[in-house]
Structures are given as C-alpha cells and as structure tokens.
Amino acid sequence: MLGGHLRIGNVAVERGADTDVASPGYAAWVNGVWEGFYHYKPASDGQLEQMLQSHQADERVLTAVWDDSRPRDLVDPLVPVATYGTFAKTLNIGAAVVPAHLVTSVTVRPTHRRRGILRELMSADLSRAKQAGYPVAALTASEATIYGRFGFGRVTETQTLHLDVRGDVRFHAPATGSMVQLAPGKLAGIANGVFERFHSTRRGSVGRQEAYLRHATGAWGEEGPEPEPKLRAAVYLDGSGEIQGYVTYVFGGWDPKPITLKVRDLVAATEVARREIFRFLASFDLIESVSCPFAAANDPLPWALENPARVGFSEREHGLWVRVLDVPAAFDAREYRGTGSFTLAVTDPLGLADGRYGLEIRDGRATVTALAEASPADATCDVVALAPLLLGSCDTAGLIAAGLLEPSSHTSVAALAALLDLPGVPHAINGF
Numbered sequence: 001m002l003g004g005h006l007r008i009g010n011v012a013v014e015r016g017a018d019t020d021v022a023s024p025g026y027a028a029w030v031n032g033v034w035e036g037f038y039h040y041k042p043a044s045d046g047q048l049e050q051m052l053q054s055h056q057a058d059e060r061v062l063t064a065v066w067d068d069s070r071p072r073d074l075v076d077p078l079v080p081v082a083t084y085g086t087f088a089k090t091l092n093i094g095a096a097v098v099p100a101h102l103v104t105s106v107t108v109r110p111t112h113r114r115r116g117i118l119r120e121l122m123s124a125d126l127s128r129a130k131q132a133g134y135p136v137a138a139l140t141a142s143e144a145t146i147y148g149r150f151g152f153g154r155v156t157e158t159q160t161l162h163l164d165v166r167g168d169v170r171f172h173a174p175a176t177g178s179m180v181q182l183a184p185g186k187l188a189g190i191a192n193g194v195f196e197r198f199h200s201t202r203r204g205s206v207g208r209q210e211a212y213l214r215h216a217t218g219a220w221g222e223e224g225p226e227p228e229p230k231l232r233a234a235v236y237l238d239g240s241g242e243i244q245g246y247v248t249y250v251f252g253g254w255d256p257k258p259i260t261l262k263v264r265d266l267v268a269a270t271e272v273a274r275r276e277i278f279r280f281l282a283s284f285d286l287i288e289s290v291s292c293p294f295a296a297a298n299d300p301l302p303w304a305l306e307n308p309a310r311v312g313f314s315e316r317e318h319g320l321w322v323r324v325l326d327v328p329a330a331f332d333a334r335e336y337r338g339t340g341s342f343t344l345a346v347t348d349p350l351g352l353a354d355g356r357y358g359l360e361i362r363d364g365r366a367t368v369t370a371l372a373e374a375s376p377a378d379a380t381c382d383v384v385a386l387a388p389l390l391l392g393s394c395d396t397a398g399l400i401a402a403g404l405l406e407p408s409s410h411t412s413v414a415a416l417a418a419l420l421d422l423p424g425v426p427h428a429i430n431g432f
C-alpha cells in the first residue's frame, strides 16, 4: 500500500462530458506518459483524439497515482505522478497462441521515484492478471535491469539489419511472385491479416496494438499520432496472387551517407515473402543502404545472398520480456521434442508461479500438472528462467551454464535437452 498523500486509481479512456475532445483526466494521463518518455510537447486535441481511439480499440486499462499533497495553485491535481497501462493480446508460445497480459506506459516522476510506486503497481497488477486467468504477462523494457525482480525474463533479441545495396545485389534463389507499390492507406484492409498469419506461426510473436495499423497506413508517424506523408508501402504477392507480406519505408534523405531507405515495418507471412521484399528493397536506384528494425537474432538474410558481407547488424537489444503467471497453462502451450517426463521446481519471490510441476511429454506435446511440495525435482529454476525456458530462447545447456537452471544430481542433462531444446529462436517484431 502506498502511504501518505499518494492515491491509486483508474483513468477512463473517454471524451469529456458533453464534449467531443478527450476528458481532462485522460489528457493528463497521456501527457504524463509523454513527459515520462521525454516527449516534452503536450498532446494537441487532435493527437489526444487519435490516442483515445487507439486506446479504446485496445481496450486499455489505465492506472495512475496522484499526490494530493501538491499545492493546487502550482499543479493541476489531475496530473499524475505515475502512470501504468495494460491491455490484453496474445503470445505465440510455439504449440499454441495464449492470452497475454501486456504492460506498458510505466512512468514515475523523478520527484516520486524509488519510493516503491512501481513495485506497488506491478505487484498488484500481476496478481490480478493471474487471478483473471492469464498464463503470462509481457512487456518491452526501457532498461534491462528493472523487471527481473518482478519475475520477467528476456525471451527475444532484436537488431537493426543494414543491407548494402550498391551495385547488383544477387540472391541464391531465383525471384518468385511480384511486388506492388501502393498508397499506405491501402494497407488498412491488409496489414492486420498479414500480421495475424505471421503471429500464428512464429514462436515468440506478441499481438499488435491498434497503433501499428495506424502507423502502417501513414495515419501516424515517427513523432506519434500525426500523419506521415513521407511513408511509402509495397506488398508481396505469391505466384497465385495472394498477398503474403508488406513493407512500409521512408527515404532517409540525401544526407547523411550512405543514402538510406529506412524500413518502418516489414511483416511477412512466409520466409519467401520476406526474402522477396528484401529483393525489392535492394532494387532502388540511387539508394546505397537499406535499414530494417526488429530483425531476429538469427536473421537468415546473409544466407540468401551471394555476398553475405552486404548484411550488417547494429543496435542488438533485448526485445520481449515474459512473466510466467500460470505454469501448467503456459507450459501446456509449449513445443517439446519426443516423449518423456520430468519434474520442475520453481521459486518465485512474488508467490505467483512457485511450486513443483510434473511435465508428461508425448510426441512433442506436454501435459503439465502441479505436484505436492515434497515431490523430488529433476531440475530447479527461479521464475525469471521460466520465460526463456518456455519460449526456447536458450538451450538447456546454455541455461545450466548461465546458472539459471539447476539439474539435480540424478538428472541426465542430455535427456532433459532432448525434450526441451528447440530449433531456431523466438522472434517478436513489435514493441509496446
């Protein structure tokens, strides 16, 4: 419980009574978030309306903390000292796509930091999410060191891909299908469907908030909810004319060098579509480089090219963080290999996921049950390690070497690895 003059409450995503503009409380919450992330320009009525529409589409739950001790002649009491937002999407765990409780817009003002406001907001929220039946919570973090203490583990890494497109870029595979350049607005009826196909097949993918569609269509730009006239778009059609991917991009200007085409969003339902979109991006005259964010840690593009040295990567970052709330529900949705069984003991300082769990695996699918405390465990881990274990972000040997997973003295690590280790890495192509 927060003490003193601090008060926690929800903020409705609504227009003001008898007005067609955002309510003062909602406007104060949005501006609180913007200020927390150093967007030092209050949102205009038009921007607030855009935010409100997208937050309503996401069915966001907004929480704020107010400090009633601040002098009212100096600051509007509606202005929060902390913000916290959540919404429901899904996470692809490999064998199934499960509901995910997404956390975003976490800010605490410098005047109120390190007093336990984040801890209070997050502990209560994660308990509620577990009670509501979410197997997992997820977030994308500003700093890697904040969320481990709440049981979040890093599951994906992303990086920015740079493709040198000077001269003739040659691919091993022959070209297939076709690209069509179109006005970004045309993606309104296309982008979500392509993303859903990617999302349903890619382990680690997390559902997208409404803002992504607004960005894809150019209704929103880099600076937020304002039109982006520079945006260009194209779609990839396979041999039968079906749209299998799209890309949005902007010209980075004649300076600085190299002259760069900057991908804003690239979503491909198939690996062929992704490769063909890069073939298209490599074909622009006068352009020297193409940059593309949210590339996977094991991006296959260098393997597609006759000269893999054309591809470089920068800004390798932690991407998605996942918090397991319900071990049986989450691990039932995981992929495994072969047939076998083992018992996992989990410790969790927040008391949400701790216990002993039996995993009965048959032909790559598991039935997971909570066991009595006294059951002997084949391996032990903290809740933080559950996330990379769940998503197959790191193999069993790597988790053991990192000190995140501890096999018991009688456990065959090779047998455990034969059940748990998965090919490839999870990949999420969005932030929130």
Ligand SMILES: CC(=O)SCCNC(=O)CCNC(=O)[C@H](O)C(C)(C)COP(=O)(O)OP(=O)(O)OC[C@H]1O[C@@H](n2cnc3c(N)ncnc32)[C@H](O)[C@@H]1OP(=O)(O)O
Pocket (backbone or CB within 6 Å): 036, 037, 103, 104, 105, 106, 107, 108, 109, 112, 113, 114, 115, 116, 117, 118, 119, 120, 139, 140, 141, 142, 143, 145, 146, 149
């Ligand atoms: C999902 C997202 O929205 S990610 C974006 C997070 N927001 C930002 O980065 C905006 C700028 N920063 C902030 O607003 C705040 O400093 C916050 C939200 C990061 C932290 O809020 P606070 O209320 O100060 O945190 P609180 O006092 O509850 O601290 C909780 C714990 O986190 C730790 N912690 C807080 N901030 C940080 C940090 N930046 N780095 C490392 N640890 C941190 C505290 O030491 C404390 O640890 P303990 O409980 O184990 O002793």
